[in-house]
Amino acid sequence: MKTEDLIGLLAAGETRVAPHLVRQRFAAAMGWSIPLAALVMVIVYGLRSDLVQALSGTVFWMKLAFAGALALFAGLATDRLGRPGMRVAGVWAGLAAPVVLLWLAAAAALLGADPAERAELVFGSSWRSCPFNIALISLPLFAAMLWFVKGMAPTEPALAGASAGLLSGAVATLIYALHCPESSVTFVGIWYVLGIAIPTLVGAALGRRLLRW
Numbered sequence: 508m509k510t511e512d513l514i515g516l517l518a519a520g521e522t523r524v525a526p527h528l529v530r531q532r533f534a535a536a537m538g539w540s541i542p543l544a545a546l547v548m549v550i551v552y553g554l555r556s557d558l559v560q561a562l563s564g565t566v567f568w569m570k571l572a573f574a575g576a577l578a579l580f581a582g583l584a585t586d587r588l589g590r591p592g593m594r595v596a597g598v599w600a601g602l603a604a605p606v607v608l609l610w611l612a613a614a615a616a617l618l619g620a621d622p623a624e625r626a627e628l629v630f631g632s633s634w635r636s637c638p639f640n641i642a643l644i645s646l647p648l649f650a651a652m653l654w655f656v657k658g659m660a661p662t663e664p665a666l667a668g669a670s671a672g673l674l675s676g677a678v679a680t681l682i683y684a685l686h687c688p689e690s691s692v693t694f695v696g697i698w699y700v701l702g703i704a705i706p707t708l709v710g711a712a713l714g715r716r717l718l719r720w
Contacts, residue, residue, distance in 0.1 A: 529586070532655055540651035540675075544644050545682050552640060552686040569612075570684040570695055576605040577703070578677035585652065585674050588667040589659030595666075602673070606700060613696030628693040637694075641676060641683050641702030648675035649706050653717060661718050668714015669707050676703035 561567045580601035587593035620628055631639075652671035661667035680699055689695065 508656075516684040529589075529659065532658055533582075533586070536651035536655040537648075537678075540647040541678065541682075544679055547646070547647065548644050548659075548686055551643070555686050555688050557688070558685065564690060566690045566692055567684065569609075569692060570699070572680060573605050573609050573695065573699070574607045574677050574684065575681035577602065577673060578681065579720075581670055581674035581677050585656060585667065585670040588662050588663060588670050589656050591660050591662050609692070609696045609700070612708050614692040617693045618690070628691045629697065631689040631691055631694040631698075633687070633689060634694065634698050637687065637689070638702035638705060640686075641679050641699065642705040645672075645675040645679035645706045648678050649710065651675075653710070653713070656714075656718055660720070664714045664716075664718035666714070667718050669711035671714070672706035672708070672710025673703065675710075676706040677710055679703075679706075682689040689691070 555561060580598055584595055584598045584602065587595045587598065617625055617628055631637075649672060650674050653668070656667050656671050680703055683702075700716075
């Protein structure tokens with residue numbers, strides 16, 4: 508077959524893609540998964556009883572700022588990893604910054620506390636369940652993000668899966684903050700990060716198989 512014939516054959520099968528298809532697909536994924544994740548949180552765990560009072564505390568807003576920044580950069584990474592040829596290098600610094608800042612604040616709080624109080628700062632009252640609570644809430648988001656990325660063209664499926672898991676974990680953390688009564692930045696720096704790491708690692712493992720072309 509001549510080159511001109513091949514080009515003509517490929518052009519004949521061309522299908523146009525809607526210009527905002529990716530945004531629409533992402534909005535659809537988030538549109539049903541966020542309410543469902545919030546419903547899981549409310550049914551299984553419930554809102555914290557002192558939520559109104561918590562709004563005046565710095566740790567509550569720190570939780571939201573941390574998870575929100577992580578979700579923002581994870582969303583950028585997920586979008587770019589789903590598009591062949593897109594640069595992702597600059598996004599890694601944005602993903603690392605919230606975690607590093609949180610860990611610095613957690614270390615400062617721990618070092619500045621009385622030795623007798625440090626165990627409470629680290630473990631709080633829910634360290635055994637906190638990471639798994641976040642992972643459970645992330646399940647609807649995780650499924651939605653895998654569906655979103657599957658409809659794109661990721662060339663690095665493991666990384667794309669990890670990014671999708673990271674995004675779902677970060678958004679789940681935003682939702683979980685409405686329940687979690689812990690008020691220690693050290694607790695957040697350990698157990699929240701671990702909770703987000705669970706769907707991230709699962710996403711990397713599943714992405715190798717589910718997101719391949």
